[in-house]
Amino acid sequence: MSPIETPEPANDAAPAKGRLSQGIKSLIVLAVLGSASAVAGLVMAGRTNTPFSETAEAAIPVPLAARLVTAWDAVEMPVVERSEGKLERNETLTGLLTRIGAPMREANAALHTLNGKDLIDSRRLLPGKTSAEAWFEDGALTAVSVRADADRSVLITRKSDNTWTALPLYAKLTPGYMRVEAEIESSIYSAALARGAEDQQVADFASAFAYDIDFQREIHPGDRFEILFETYYDERGNRVRNGDILYAALNGKAMQRGFYRFTPSDDGIADYYDQNGESATKFLMKTPINGARISSNFGNRRHPISGYTRLHKGTDFAAPTGTAIYAAGNGTVQRASWNGGYGNYIKIKHSKGYETAYAHLSRYAKGLKSGQKVKQGQVIGYVGSTGASTGPHLHYEVYVNGKPVNAMSLKLPTGRKLVEDAPIMEEFKTHKAMVDALRAAEGAQIATAALTVSAASGEAAAPPTP
Ligand SMILES: [Zn+2]
Numbered sequence: 475m476s477p478i479e480t481p482e483p484a485n486d487a488a489p490a491k492g493r494l495s496q497g498i499k500s501l502i503v504l505a506v507l508g509s510a511s512a513v514a515g516l517v518m519a520g521r522t523n524t525p526f527s528e529t530a531e532a533a534i535p536v537p538l539a540a541r542l543v544t545a546w547d548a549v550e551m552p553v554v555e556r557s558e559g560k561l562e563r564n565e566t567l568t569g570l571l572t573r574i575g576a577p578m579r580e581a582n583a584a585l586h587t588l589n590g591k592d593l594i595d596s597r598r599l600l601p602g603k604t605s606a607e608a609w610f611e612d613g614a615l616t617a618v619s620v621r622a623d624a625d626r627s628v629l630i631t632r633k634s635d636n637t638w639t640a641l642p643l644y645a646k647l648t649p650g651y652m653r654v655e656a657e658i659e660s661s662i663y664s665a666a667l668a669r670g671a672e673d674q675q676v677a678d679f680a681s682a683f684a685y686d687i688d689f690q691r692e693i694h695p696g697d698r699f700e701i702l703f704e705t706y707y708d709e710r711g712n713r714v715r716n717g718d719i720l721y722a723a724l725n726g727k728a729m730q731r732g733f734y735r736f737t738p739s740d741d742g743i744a745d746y747y748d749q750n751g752e753s754a755t756k757f758l759m760k761t762p763i764n765g766a767r768i769s770s771n772f773g774n775r776r777h778p779i780s781g782y783t784r785l786h787k788g789t790d791f792a793a794p795t796g797t798a799i800y801a802a803g804n805g806t807v808q809r810a811s812w813n814g815g816y817g818n819y820i821k822i823k824h825s826k827g828y829e830t831a832y833a834h835l836s837r838y839a840k841g842l843k844s845g846q847k848v849k850q851g852q853v854i855g856y857v858g859s860t861g862a863s864t865g866p867h868l869h870y871e872v873y874v875n876g877k878p879v880n881a882m883s884l885k886l887p888t889g890r891k892l893v894e895d896a897p898i899m900e901e902f903k904t905h906k907a908m909v910d911a912l913r914a915a916e917g918a919q920i921a922t923a924a925l926t927v928s929a930a931s932g933e934a935a936a937p938p939t940p
Contacts (some may be wrong), residue, residue, distance in 0.1 A: 554611055561604040571618060576608050580615040584630045587638040598622040619643075624714035625706070647706040647714060653916035655700040658726075662689075662699055671716065675703050678719040682733045682746040685756035687724070688882075691768060697726030702913050720909050722746065736905050738890075738898045745890070751902050753889030758802040758830065759850060760882070763791050763857070763868050772880035787878040788831070788871035795836050795866040797857040801848040802830045802872075810842050810855075816869070817861025820854055826887060829876075833869040834860050 559574040561567070571581035588594055598604070599622055609617040614632075621627035625645045630638055654669040663676050679701055680689065687693070704717030723732035733746035733754050746754040770790035805824035813819035816833035820842070823829050836858025848854060859866045872881040892899045910920050 554609055554616075556607060556609050558605060558607040561599060561601050561606070563601045565601070567599065567604075567606065567620065570604075570606050571608060571615075574606065574608050575610065576615045576618070581618075584615065584618045584632070584638050587630055587640045588628070591640060593628045593640055593642055594620060594622050625708065645708045645714065647708060649717070650705050650707055650713075651702060651720070651912050651916060652705045652713075652716070653700065653702045653913060653918060655918065656698065657695075658693060658697045658699060659695060662693065665699070666701060670713070671701055671703065675701055675716055675719055678703075678735075679722045682719070682722045682735075682754050683724060683729075683731075685754055685758075685760055685886075686731065687729055688761055688768075692726070692728035694727050697724065697728075699724050699726075700732070700913075700918065702909065702916060702918075718744075721913060734902075734906050734909055736902055738892065738895075739901060740895070740898060747890075747892060747902060749906065751892030751899055753891070755889035757826070757887040757889070758824070758828065758872070758881075758884075759800065761791065762800045762802040762830070762832065762870055763793055763797060768792075768882075769867055772878075772882065785878075788833070788869045789881050791857075791868045791870060793857045793866065793868060795856070795858050797868075798853045799832055799835065799855045799857060799868055801850060801852045801854050802870075803828070803850045805830075805848060807842060807844050807846045807848060807854070809844050810838050811844070813861070815862035817863060818855070818858065819861075822848060822854075827875040829873040830881075831871040831873070833871075834858055834863040834867060836860065836866075 557574040561570050568581050572578050604622045607619040616632050618630040619627050625647055627643050629643050630640045654666055654671050656665045658665055666676050700723040702721040703719045705713055706715050708714050719735055721734055736747050737744040769792035772789055803824045805822040808823045809821040818835035820832045835855040838855045839853050857866050857868050872879050892902045914920055
């Protein structure tokens with residue numbers, strides 16, 4: 475469908491009562507389109523990936539140009555007034571429309587059209603964000619536009635028989651790129667948001683680095699980060715939303731590394747790769763829990779309960795009771811049952827001779843049992859203080875061929891290495907060059923070579939707490 479065609483419900487295609495009313499209606503449509511920027515800047519339903527392209531009820535496309543000609547043919551110019559407003563706290567859409575001048579009965583009739591149509595997601599009706607416009611002709615409400623999403627609004631117009639019809643309008647968005655590069659003062663989150671990134675970009679950044687870095691412990695003031703991400707602009711040049719991260723880098727004390735988001739054509743799985751084409755994804759996650767602080771490291775220590783000095787075979791993460799614990803890697807549950815001083819205990823067998831164990835749990839994930847396969851990042855249980863424990867924490871152990879090792883300083887097998895597959899590596903190089911060019915265009919001094927493989931320093935530097 476051409477961007478300038480608009481589908482309409484079939485019943486709206488009935489012959490208009492008179493030429494003038496047809497003209498007025500077109501004028502209103504024109505007024506609405508005009509107010510929402512250039513006519514050509516709006517794409518009517520039919521964009522791919524929208525529910526409407528499939529479900530527009532018996533849509534009969536009417537070329538918009540034809541309707542505009544009709545509009546200009548109308549001899550009498552109706553008095554069209556317009557008002558607008560933003561949704562306030564505890565306000566309904568009807569409340570908003572009446573506040574901007576619509577008579578209650580007409581506002582209700584117009585909004586009633588939306589019932590059962592799924593044109594507006596009520597969860598997207600947010601105070602301060604959702605806006606509405608109303609058009610009046612000789613004091614009567616003739617059209618309403620409700621904008622609940624940055625790139626879509628719903629236009630409700632009064633037909634010649636005084637019934638109402640609703641139609642989604644899509645803004646035509648122009649893709650662009652944005653680069654954020656800054657020193658971390660308090661957190662990556664606050665620094666990134668202050669510069670135009672959104673929650674999703676920070677979450678993507680964190681997931682790219684989740685295997686390499688403990689964000690609680692290994693990010694220091696003065697460390698720098700960079701994020702290049704897609705962004706979308708409307709016809710008026712307003713940035714309406716952001717898209718995927720293309721590049722993420724951390725240049726800090728604990729680590730200097732950059733990752734390119736890349737989707738190899740053979741498996742179609744998007745992942746983050748460093749400049750050598752090595753996946754950021756690791757065999758095991760560095761910490762199988764979020765938001766916890768390490769309360770005791772791997773190594774010899776005096777046991778807080780027995781008083782004897784002996785090897786602490788794991789890493790302790792202090793966290794509130796009930797905090798979710800994740801499977802560090804794909805594997806099979808070997809045990810999910812009480813284990814003496816370990817309390818409620820889970821052991822998972824991974825490939826390559828690796829095993830991980832999780833102790834002192836308050837409870838197991840629903841239905842978890844031995845023999846079950848689990849995926850990396852899947853919730854397997856919750857923090858507690860069962861067994862010989864002095865407070866809620868996760869005691870986490872990693873074994874390699876049956877021998878306990880320090881999970882925090884472990885050199886882990888990595889994920890996919892593109893270099894092992896020449897055609898895919900070529901694809902990656904082309905993609906990387908494109909992203910580097912975008913970074914340069916957005917002000918980056920390209921220096922990925924300096925961001926070499928993880929320094930992996932700082933491990934076990936903190937003395938074990940008693
Ligand atoms: Zn422990």
